[in-house]
Amino acid sequence: xxxxxxxxxxxxxxxxxxxxxxxxxxxxxxxxxxxxxxxxxxxxxxxxxxxx
Numbered sequence: 001x002x003x004x005x006x007x008x009x010x011x012x013x014x015x016x017x018x019x020x021x022x023x024x025x026x027x028x029x030x031x032x033x034x035x036x037x038x039x040x041x042x043x044x045x046x047x048x049x050x051x052x
Contacts, residue, residue: 023029 020029
């Protein structure tokens with residue numbers, strides 16, 4: 001059961017992992033990941049800090 005879930009996740013992540021390995025030297029990709037990460041953090045932080 002758990003092994004099949006891990007295998008399914010591995011199959012879903014494999015195309016993204018291959019893309020990153022092929023383009024690891026591209027600074028725009030890393031800049032994009034950084035901006036998306038900061039934006040996601042900002043949104044989640046604001047959602048969790050809402051005053052009632």
